[in-house]
Amino acid sequence: MKGSPVRKQYNDIKYIDRHTKERCAPLIGQKLHKLLEYAQTHTDFYSRFDSFELRDYPVMNKLSLIQNMERIRVAPEKIPGQKGEVHIQRTSGSTGVPLAIPQDTAKRQRRIAELKYYGKAVGFTTHEKLVHLRSWNKWQNKTSRQIRLENIIPFDISKFGPEELENLCRLLVEEKVVCIRGYATTISNLAAYVRNSPEKWVFPHLKIVIAGGEALYDDVRQMVKEYLHCEIISQYADEECGILAQERVPTKENDNPMYFNHAGYVFEILKLESDEPAEWGEVGRIVITDLHNYACPIIRYDCGDTCVLMPPDKYSKGYPVMAKLYGRRFDLTYSTDGKAVSPLTYGRILKNYDIISQWQFVQLQEKKYELRLTLKSEPAGQMADLAAGLRNILGQDAELEIKEVRDIPVLSSGKRKPVMNEWKKN
Structure with missing residues (x-):
């Protein structure tokens, strides 16, 4: 009509x-x-x-x-x-x-x-049951009518402890949820809760x-x-x-x-320190031109994220592909010789240590780093091995401190930053 x-x-x-x-x-x-x-x-x-x-x-x-x-x-x-x-x-x-x-x-x-x-x-087909995990406020939350029409259930993660996780698991089962949308760290919390829960949760429709x-x-x-x-x-x-x-x-x-x-968009990947195009394999700034917003033309918008661009592959129809998404420019960390380190690199080392519950890696100065961990049990000598693995990435002259903390803080948006740079804030 x-x-x-x-x-x-x-x-x-x-x-x-x-x-x-x-x-x-x-x-x-x-x-x-x-x-x-x-x-x-x-x-x-x-x-x-x-x-x-x-x-x-x-x-x-x-x-x-x-x-x-x-x-x-x-x-x-x-x-x-x-x-x-x-x-x-x-x-x-x-x-x-x-x-x-x-x-x-x-x-x-x-x-x-x-x-x-x-x-x-x-x-995922639209109008199949979806749960959207985010910090919902009174300006963003959905009405009962929207929930019925869209089949999207908002689930607030402003507080996301064991009680909320249990309620979420129950919701996924009872509402026969097909899709979950949310931040990666929120999904991680959910999966870890299911793994450690004495109740054997099964989500047959997911x-x-x-x-x-x-x-x-x-x-x-x-x-x-x-x-x-x-x-x-x-x-x-x-x-x-x-x-x-x-x-x-x-x-x-x-x-x-x-x-x-x-x-929907024209993408440019530009060098970190100039407006020249980045080379293949080089970390660059993501700059976006939105082809469809006529209320507010968004032309060459540096959104603050960085990535690595690679030549077309067999699936990309001749377009370059984003080989790695590095995230916020000011959260990039660098090895002691000045090379950017992919955030995923730290995760691929830390995932091998079962005693780690949560982690956050921070660059404090040019060659000074801090790894903040919440642990499930005593490390029993594993930290020396972990430090050696990180120094292989950062450089043998890296000043690295591993510190045990009670919790990793969550931003107001619901995100938790696994990697931060407090040295290059500007």
Whole structure:
């Protein structure tokens, strides 16, 4: 009755995702040209530009978007097809800079289409029962009507102790939940609880776990497959734009590449210290141009995350692939000779020590590091072996202290940072 606006967006995503870069380049080029022309015409900030080459536009970050928001956002009456007010999408501010992005009706439909398409790609069909694990507040929480219509059950993880975990397990069984979506550390807590629980939990309807917001460590993959008895995939998304990249299933044990959502965004991977393109295999900044937000054109947005780009593989249709997602730029850690270390590297060492319950690795200075652990039992001489393994990665001249702590703090967003850099904060 409404002309199937979400279906049209879905089909567009499907077409571009399933065809080659060469075949889809003209279509993506048209989208980019249209967006840049629109931004030049309808925004004060971009009115001074007359180029259709992205390299001629400034790279923006959260702070510069906030400072220029009134000059970038477009009045609702000037947005094509917009009826009523635009939606305001707010970020959690877990990086210290909360951001509110206006999104027009078509962009909201696009986000729904992305959820449908990328869920279907890993075996989850929209409106199958899904539990969404996150910190829900009064502005974000779903109404009873939304829960019924969408079949999405919000589960608050602001407090996530044994009682909440038991309630979650019971909910998964009683509601016949098919999919869980949440942060990787939250999924880790759930899998560890099931593993250690005296009650033998079985979730017969659970098909897939979609983990986002953080790096997905190998031990979490293994625990989910062993104790939740389903597949788990890593999805890269942000609240400002939408789903940016995702793994494919079935996954391997290690080093699963992520495939970009080229149907919705233009991606640039730029060097850490300049706006030049990063080389293959080099850690670079992820810079995004959103092709579909006409309420607030997002052009060359440095979202703060980093990754390693590699040449196309046999599944990527000619596009480069994200070999490794490193996460926040300011959480990158470095070896003593200045090379960036993948967060997953630490996890692959620490997963071999069963006495470790939780961990957090922190770089304090150029060659000074601290590993914070919560332990299930006495280490019995294992720490020397662990330190040797870490020094093989960091350098033999690394000043490494292993410290036992009672708990690893959780951010207000519900995320727990396994890797931090307190040396390079700026």
